Amino acid sequence: MPDTPNYAWPPMETRKVLGKPTKRLDGAMKSSGRAKYASDFNQKDLLYGALLTSPYAHARVTSIDTSEAEKVPGVTAVRVIASAGAELMWVGQEVASLAATTEEVAKDATRKIKVEYEVLPHLVREDDLAKAGPRAKAAGEQVKGDPDKAFQEAGATVEGFYGIPVITHCCLESHGNVLEWKGDHINFYPSTQNVSGIGGDLSNALKVPVSNIHVNMQYIGGGFGSKFATDLWGIEAVRLSKASGGRPV
Secondary structure, three states: OOOOOOOOOOOHHHOOOOOOOOOOOOHHHHHHOOOOOHHHOOOOOOOEEEEEEOOOOOEEEEEEEOHHHHOOOOEEEEEEOOOOOOEEOOOOOEEEEEEEOOHHHHHHHHOOOEEEEEEOOOOOOOOOHHHHOOHHHHHHHOOOOOHHHHHHHOOOOOOOOOOOOOOOOOOOOOOOOEEEEEOOEEEEEOOOOOOOOHHHHHHHHHOOOHHHEEEOOOOOOOOOOOOOOOHHHHHHHHHHHHHOOOOOO
């Protein structure tokens, strides 16, 4: 029989890394504020993107009119994401995007987009899944056995409502992207912890060869699992760039 493995920590004096001071190559740049993140790349002719999002937890877009937003001075491109007939599934789901010469103009212009919604029922709590209509079927199919019988046969039961507040990780680095689509090439300044993979993610979304996408990511200001994909707002930024003559957004 092999010897039982020893999982004890080695003595402090023999450790090479644990418990020893470590110099970080990026430490001086980050602590002095010289490290450049996505929000620091203010290129020439930079445009600002903004999103119009759903105010309802569940709704269907019945009509959308962007003509007034397109007339706002400084707006360079407007895109519809959720056209008439699209079903929106949460508050904040993207409906339209636009790019403008300043952040203020971009935000003001989104208010000019006219959207009519058909507000649909939604659930806040799952006390009665039947209220979800057809969506309850999928949940019901996941139930195995007879829960009611199990409660009756249990030696003891405890009933109550349990919940916790939303917990999220907050990265100190501002989370943003700067993208520019010039000709056949895309320059991508992301906020990501997936430096080697985010170009492929964008390539799949746009059907553009990954070799045509240049990712410039110098420093990671924290991630904790929140910065992997390009996300829809990043994809919209590069599409707005293309629609704006290749100016960075």
